[in-house]
Amino acid sequence: MSDETKMSFEELKREYQLAQERIAALTVLQDVARNLTSELDLNKLLREILHSAVRVLKASAGSLLLWDEVTNELVFAVTDGGAGEALEGRRMPADRGIAGWVFTNRRPDIVHDVRSNERFYSAIDESLGYHTSSLVAVPMITKGQGIGVLEVLNKKSGERFDENDCDILYALAGQAAIAIMNARLYQEIREEKDRIIALEEDVRKELARDFHDGPAQTLSAMIMAIELVETLPEPISESVAAGLAELRAMATKTLHQVRNMIFELRPVILKTQGLEPALHSYVERLREVEEMNIHLKVEGLEERLPAKLEEICFSIIQEAINNVKRHANEENVWLTAVRRGDEFEVVVKDDGEGFDLTxxxxxxxxxxxxxxxxxxxxxxxxxxxxxxxxxxxxxxTVTLNVPLPS
Ligand SMILES: Nc1ncnc2c1ncn2[C@@H]1O[C@H](COP(=O)(O)OP(=O)(O)O)[C@@H](O)[C@H]1O
Ligand SMILES: [Mg+2]
Known part of the structure; x- marks a missing residue:
């Protein structure tokens, strides 16, 4: 073999090795990407993205910066290794430093000997006493919109980052950006739902108050007025007396109904005394007003649960019971609320018509x-x-299982 061909064989071997490494990294990348898109908890997602980046590039540290649109700053959202958590939450102008350049120009950058780089924003690195010798930073972009920067520092092997590393990190950043947008949207929807539920709660309270101050008061006064007429000394005919008695009974029934509606809207006893007394009072009403054949079992609720939990559990029970009332045509209803240690279970079961859930x-x-x-x-x-x-x-059968804070 001539010297020339031997050289090219060595080169070939090196090329082959590089290709192998690249394929391995891309395989990891693919796995990472698949996992990322299913993670909807934003904070957890950001940590996973960064951790994957550091792992895939065999770096010793990294950070993920998000753009704050309001202040036009880049915020260190999460860090991995290196200077560590001290950096999290720190901010810098979105056009400063290497990350700022990458973000503003929407272009990746590899930097060796970071300190002598003119773009290096020493305010941060120096204050942390972490020496960055080699760095690769890529923008995270989705739908043409930059959302942040992903950067990893110092290869573990001491080698410098190269174009290959940069390509891999850039590909990861693309996937990460989509996952971040997904998680943000999901979070927004959740917050919107919480807002709607809170709003509904306010409306309920207001309605309950209006019912209480209006119709309930008037009905009480009506009943008292009828009773007053009934006790007057003047003689009245039997039919008038019967009419008055009927009126009184009707007014009393209506008052019960209105009080029931107030209870449904806002069970005060739930706030003041807790879930167990509220359930007893609720079941009592269902028996009386709805003539429901309901069997209640409560266990382990001597101690009160967190207020929000009590409220939400109660509203779920109400919803389930309302469905029984409206749709089940049942003979019996069984309501159980049982706490065992750090587990709370509520079951609403009826022997009615049932339905095809699917x-x-x-x-x-x-x-x-x-x-x-x-x-x-x-x-x-x-x-x-x-x-x-x-x-x-x-x-x-509707079953609710809630883990309790121990
Ligand atoms: N306990 C039940 N017994 C029979 N059918 C039920 C019961 N709970 C729910 N359903 C059925 O499920 C449907 C959906 O319930 P829901 O979402 O509460 O809507 P709505 O009560 O407004 O109809 C009901 O319309 C009814 O057909
Ligand atoms: Mg319903």
Whole structure:
């Protein structure tokens, strides 16, 4: 073999090795990307992105900066290794430093000997006493909009970052940007839902107050007035007396109904005395006013649960009971609320007509229904899980499981 061909063989071997390394990195990258898009918790997602970047590029540290649109700054959202958490939350003008340049120009950058680089923003690196010798930084862009910068520092092997590393990090940043946008959208939707639920809560309170101050007061006064007429000394005919008695009974029934509505809207006893007394009072009303054959079992609720949890559990129970009232045509209802250690379980079970859950869920959007969805969302708000079991002719069981803070 001539010297020339031997050289090119060595070169070939080197090229081959590089290609192998590249394929390995891309495979990891693909895995990472797949995992990222399913992560909707923004903070966790950011950590995962950065950790993957540091791992794939065999770097010793890294940071992920997000653009703050309001102040036009780059914020260190998460860091990995190196100077560590001291950096998190620190901000710098969006056009300063290497990250700023990368962000503003929407272009990746590899920098060796960082300190002598004219773009180096020493205000941060120096104050942390971490020496960066080699760095690769890439912009995170989605839909033409820059959202931040991903940078990794100092290869573990001591080698310098090269174009190859830069390409891989850039590809990762593209996937990361999409995942971040997804998680942000998801978070916005959640916040919107929380706002709607809070708004509904306010409306309920207001309605309850209006009912209390208006119709309930008037009805009480009406009943008193009728009773007063009934006790007057003047003689009245039997038919008038019977008419008055009927009026009094009707007014009394209406007052009960109104008080029931007030309770449904805002069970004060839930706030003042807790879930167990509220459930007893609720069940009492259901028996009296709705003539519901309901069996209540409460266990382990001597101590009160967190207020928000009590409120949400109660509203889920109300929703489930309302469905029984409206749809089940049942003989019996069983309501159980049992706490065992750090687990709380609520079950609302009826022996009514039942329904085809799959069918109902399929046509849900079209019918503009909210009950089942509301229950599920409320359960999620307290980190719980709601399951519904039903079949035509087999009754319905709604189960809520909530982990409790120990
Ligand atoms: N306990 C139940 N028994 C029978 N059918 C039920 C029960 N709970 C729910 N359903 C069925 O599920 C549907 C969806 O319930 P929901 O989302 O609360 O909407 P809505 O009560 O406004 O109809 C109901 O229309 C009803 O057909
Ligand atoms: Mg309903």
């Amino acid at each position: 069918e109902v869920e399929r046509s849900y959007d079209r019918q503009g229904k909210l009950g089942l969805l509301n229950m599920r969302e409320r359960a999620e708000m307290i980190g719980g899980r709601l399951s519904i079991e039903s079949a035509p002719g087999k009754g319905t």
